[in-house]
Amino acid sequence: MPDAGPDTVTEAMLARLDAVPALASRTEVSDLSGGLTNRNLKVTTPEGVFVARLSSPESALLAIDRDAEHANSVAAAASGAAPDVIAFAPEVSVLVVRFVDGSTWSPSDVLEPQNAPRAAEALRMLHAGPRFANDFDMLRLQPQYLALCQERGFRLPDRYLDFADHASAIADALAVRPVPTVPCNNDLLAANVIDTGDRVWLIDYEYSGNNDPFFEVGNLWSEATGTPDDLERLVTAYVGEPSRALTARARLWGLMSKYGWMLWASIQDGTSDLDFDFWAWGMEKYDRAVEEFDGPDFGRLLEEVRTSA
Incomplete structure (x- = not known):
């Protein structure tokens, strides 16, 4: 956050x-x-x-x-x-x-090619650790956030509801080749990565829960505003080899994270007394989500997740 x-x-x-x-x-x-x-x-x-x-x-x-x-x-x-x-x-x-x-990472640190193996090593360590006490699934959390926004009258961006079918299509595609859940931080923006020089640490477990590990990878990439090449590098470092299907999986989860966290921003915009522009923070994510929903790669990503090895 x-x-x-x-x-x-x-x-x-x-x-x-x-x-x-x-x-x-x-x-x-x-x-x-x-x-x-x-x-x-x-x-x-x-x-x-x-x-x-x-x-x-x-x-x-x-x-x-x-x-x-x-x-x-x-x-x-x-x-x-x-x-x-x-x-x-x-x-x-x-x-x-x-x-x-140590030093807190910036988004540019996340995207540095030499840091991809270091981030991947920390992710693998966390994901191989003891199971967490609860589960986290953005595909379930996003509708809960949406219901709260509608019940409380919090504002929604233009066209937000128009993309409900896109979110459903993502859910259907991801379900074709399910991945076992693992303990995930689920909020790995750059500021939650601490670099001591010899290694990186993952901190702040407010939104943690057992989840698809490629949500974690996709969310980290999305929060850093990376390119598709940046994501492919990170997935390759995490998996140990290139994978079109898993890169597509991480990218779709990154898209869902932007779509879901927009509602987090709307709730904060409607309730928080803090001097912070939650709406602008959320809209930056939402605008990028709209570009992907409307863009030429969306259908291809769905297909790759469903059919690629």
Whole structure:
């Protein structure tokens, strides 16, 4: 999800940290950039440096399960792809994980050819790890988001409903050659990849769940606004060899991610008090989705997913 940018650490935030015994001996607290459904604080203690994730009340409306986030963060850490979980205080909605001292990727980092094998290695590590506590499926989540938008009267982009048949066609095509689900982050924008130089870590498991691994690959590519060649490179690194069918699968999932996350933006646009242009953020994705829905490759991608080996 989009980055809120750094802000002020308030007394209310510090009071929530007080409720977490692992943070009682803290010596320093500073704000970190992070998602818009949580605030991330860097907390230094004599025992180590941690990140405290303070979740916000909009979480349930956006279909975020904080208990599942905690359980999945523990499982992701066990896979080796994510930092260790230190504490969870659900009564104050605080999750504490070990701080990773590295640089946050930008979209251009995701698309660097030399980084494709590194991203793929981290993905394979996560996907081979312990199963998560819940499932995630954008083909199911998108209709749920849409129903909420319609019930609450949140605005929809022009032609949004016109593409319902396209989404159904994607679902039908993907079902012809199903892929076993694996533990997935499901929100791998570049900012959720931390590079320590020797390896990359995958962080933030708000939207995590067992899912088609090619949603993960396609969503990472889509969030970075990559080209088809960029996606082919990433899929090849992930699979170990070129595959037209799996590249098409990842591209269709990337398309569904843009179509679905637009509704996330609409819900935030209608409910959030944050000073952030959620609508513009969502429309950037939606406009790219429309280009693909209307473009010459859509039918070919459906066919390749259904028939290619």
